[in-house]
Amino acid sequence: MLNFAVGPVQMAPEILQVGAQPVPYFRTGEFSALMKENERLLVEFAGAGEGSRAVCLTGSGTAGMEAMVVNFLDASDKVLVIDGGGFGHRFVELCRIHRIRTEVLQLHYGEILTEKHLEAYEGAGCTAFLVNLHETSTGVLYDARLIHSFCERNGMMLLVDSISSFLADPFSMEELGVDVMMTSSQKTLALPPGLAVLVLSARAVRKAERTDCGCMYLDLKLALKDGERGQTPFTPAVGILLQLHERLKELERKGVEAETAHIRMIAEDFRRRIVKLPFTLASTSMSNAATPVHPLHGSAKRIFEILKDEYEIWVCPNGGDLADEIFRVGHMGNLTIEDNTALLKALADMERRGLL
């Protein structure tokens, strides 16, 4: 299968090779050294400043999102949450569950965040900003510089889920004043799902250390402490951590900028060519990570099914109300221009067959 999903994405042969190896016992100096190197590279690639730390939780991206809410927010906070799609709404729900006071900035589907939206919240006493930088459900990439200057002006912590934006779009925690960023293993890291990665600024580390998070499994205090010696409080997904190491070393060799440039090149090539077919792009502010595509004729979900069953290609269906309106094409992972050509050929063939 050719994989254009937005996660899990197409994996490189070297990573699959590591997946074929026996999983080692991990309470060893060897594994600790590998974990320390993983942390060092994650901090570096996230552009995090002095005193920053990285931790890997064994879990889905949602475990990472919930860890952000419970470790960096407490009863003293009021958090501004951008609810512009399924994942933004999940943050709102998480704050509700954990009784964190919120101001919810609701955007309609595909809407871009502007200065005007934020005006209403200037000086409104919010202490933190919670956002999915790339709202993966709609494909909208928010303006990180706009958010940064708003947070700086208002003295707010900035917590970003950059789950499918990290490595796909230029990103630097220090430049953008980000206190916590989160991603997960199955997006641009192009590994199997099972790890949520959090990178914390020095300020975020201090906040986590004084927050009673109320959940042992998601308690970053424990993870930070054991991380000092390259270990984890609970048995981690050792196999995926080994694959992460392989991937980070590859990124170190090739450079993060080169990876981002590659994803952008794949995305731009696809976007240039798809509009010759009966589709429109469903967003005007896109991450390089994925393109939301609206078919002019026929059901998006049906197109996903036909591509899967008859062409051995995965694109990514949308859930909910938009299932028939939009599918997404991911550009992360081990994809080439030739892979784009194969997808576009399949779609052209479907058009010829009267299926589009």
Add this chain to the structure above:
Amino acid sequence: MLNFAVGPVQMAPEILQVGAQPVPYFRTGEFSALMKENERLLVEFAGAGEGSRAVCLTGSGTAGMEAMVVNFLDASDKVLVIDGGGFGHRFVELCRIHRIRTEVLQLHYGEILTEKHLEAYEGAGCTAFLVNLHETSTGVLYDARLIHSFCERNGMMLLVDSISSFLADPFSMEELGVDVMMTSSQKTLALPPGLAVLVLSARAVRKAERTDCGCMYLDLKLALKDGERGQTPFTPAVGILLQLHERLKELERKGVEAETAHIRMIAEDFRRRIVKLPFTLASTSMSNAATPVHPLHGSAKRIFEILKDEYEIWVCPNGGDLADEIFRVGHMGNLTIEDNTALLKALADMERRGLL
């Protein structure tokens, strides 16, 4: 490396083979069918009764333990917890964090649970019993029949972490009146770590459905609901779930009893032969899963290090106070009598070298 750790354990070539495959996109009918089959087989192998369900959480065993505490216990409960080692103590901590009323039955290291211990809690108004059936940290296997009859007499729910006992020791939820059992992927399932598996009786399903668990990621209501169509609320560890499927199909072919008999045979062979060397067994009530070994001379931790560095063999060191006193030898996973021979030869060689 030859792996006698208590997790991750030695994996079979067929499982590694699956680990070498690309991870598929999972919001598909194909993956749902596989998940439904996983659930059916887990319920069957756990000997769970009519109306039982199984869910897989992406996380460590501790995520599964915390899910047990937050989904099946609430303010109306008082739970009797057996604190006989590191994992029992973790349950006590989890109950404290989530404000569940407890009675703690404290056992000293390696102590066996008896009728006498339980007498004090007869008619004491406890509503649930929480126990690590095999306290992996000390190697003690508790008497499940004793616990069962106590729970039945006192009308208590029985929640067991059978993390390294499931498949290693004869176990049937229905026969033992178990409401919830939990295991994780890296023990007798012999997969990479990253999944916690919970099997729920019909009564436990009802309890979870009316409990407000206060944590989105660990909320089994969501997992049970999406599980009805073979899906998960959040992106799961798809790769490990595929490996789980391969493993469960293998167990279906060979039979659970044959697997348990194999582990017992490996354990008994090892226990028969180790006592010819300067070691004693550190428990009189052992699971087939692992043997806690006490060296008569020298540090257990040092023996672990030498086996690793000079013989390419992993055994499992103990943490904390017992680090120098005890190491554990696991019998789970893809191990043979010849592997035992290799370990015993290495130890005999160390004795010859004056290291034991």
